[in-house]
Amino acid sequence: MNRILFETEELETDGTVTLSGDRAAHIRQVLRAEAGQTIRTGWINGRAGTSRLLEVSEARVRLLPDHTQETSAPWFDLLLAMPRPKVLKRLWSQLAALGVGRVVLLNAGKVEKCYFSSQWLDPAHYRPLLVEGLTQAGLTRLPEVLVRARFKPFVEDELDTLFPGTLRLLAHPGPRGELPQAAGGALRPLLAVGPEGGWTDYEMKMLAARGFRLFSLGERTLRTDTACIALISVLEYGMRMDP
Numbered sequence: 001m002n003r004i005l006f007e008t009e010e011l012e013t014d015g016t017v018t019l020s021g022d023r024a025a026h027i028r029q030v031l032r033a034e035a036g037q038t039i040r041t042g043w044i045n046g047r048a049g050t051s052r053l054l055e056v057s058e059a060r061v062r063l064l065p066d067h068t069q070e071t072s073a074p075w076f077d078l079l080l081a082m083p084r085p086k087v088l089k090r091l092w093s094q095l096a097a098l099g100v101g102r103v104v105l106l107n108a109g110k111v112e113k114c115y116f117s118s119q120w121l122d123p124a125h126y127r128p129l130l131v132e133g134l135t136q137a138g139l140t141r142l143p144e145v146l147v148r149a150r151f152k153p154f155v156e157d158e159l160d161t162l163f164p165g166t167l168r169l170l171a172h173p174g175p176r177g178e179l180p181q182a183a184g185g186a187l188r189p190l191l192a193v194g195p196e197g198g199w200t201d202y203e204m205k206m207l208a209a210r211g212f213r214l215f216s217l218g219e220r221t222l223r224t225d226t227a228c229i230a231l232i233s234v235l236e237y238g239m240r241m242d243p
Contacts, residue, residue, distance in 0.1 A: 001026050003040045003048060004177040005131060006065065016054065017063050027053070041065055042140040044131065046208075071140045074101030074187035076235065077163060078082040078191040081108040081199070083224040085118035091204050091225050092126045095143065096133030100161070107151050135212050140213040155206050166190040169215035170207050171231050172199055176218050179238030189235055191215070196224055 042048030048071045051063035082105045119125045148154040167187040
């Protein structure tokens with residue numbers, strides 16, 4: 001945990017936060033912090049800063065937060081064809097750590113329908129993984145997750161409303177092109193990553209008609225989690241380059 005995060009409802013009337021469980025154990029056993037020291041903390045979906053440790057015991061850890069800093073805002077969004085459940089489980093914390101703002105899990109022609117019954121689409125299961133990713137990266141902004149089980153209605157009726165004015169990139173195996181760059185950094189990227197079997201021709205045509213352009217790492221077909229991490233990393237590098 002590079003930044004321990006609190007829920008706003010954990011704030012007590014005297015301005016302190018009392019922890020037990022994993023976070024308290026991390027403070028005691030990993031950080032080896034003692035009363036009087038400060039550690040990096042933050043509010044989920046709020047500001048960050050530090051907290052002074054008022055009490056550290058086996059029973060509890062009591063802190064006084066001082067959160068005045070804004071953390072890095074999410075810088076990209078993801079349109080992701082629903083992957084296998086075990087892959088999705090692995091992806092949640094990594095996507096949060098990499099700075100995703102909104103994730104739309106979308107049906108596609110090569111997606112198994114049973115994937116949409118996965119427990120990893122339940123906020124009770126994936127939210128702790130998102131928080132884990134935020135704590136790793138020192139961030140506070142929790143990604144928004146949308147699930148859409150019908151491809152065509154989403155693309156035709158919701159895409160433009162949810163993602164206006166974006167740099168739209170369609171990930172698909174093929175010839176490598178130039179690194180994408182937003183003009184002056186003004187356009188937020190929306191990356192569309194298909195199933196491990198790839199987007200169908202129909203899906204690619206529909207997305208291309210709505211402004212998506214090809215963004216490829218080469219001819220190799222990668223697993224969804226590998227592809228996402230690699231694509232996001234290359235994309236961030238390109239976005240930070242001077243035009």
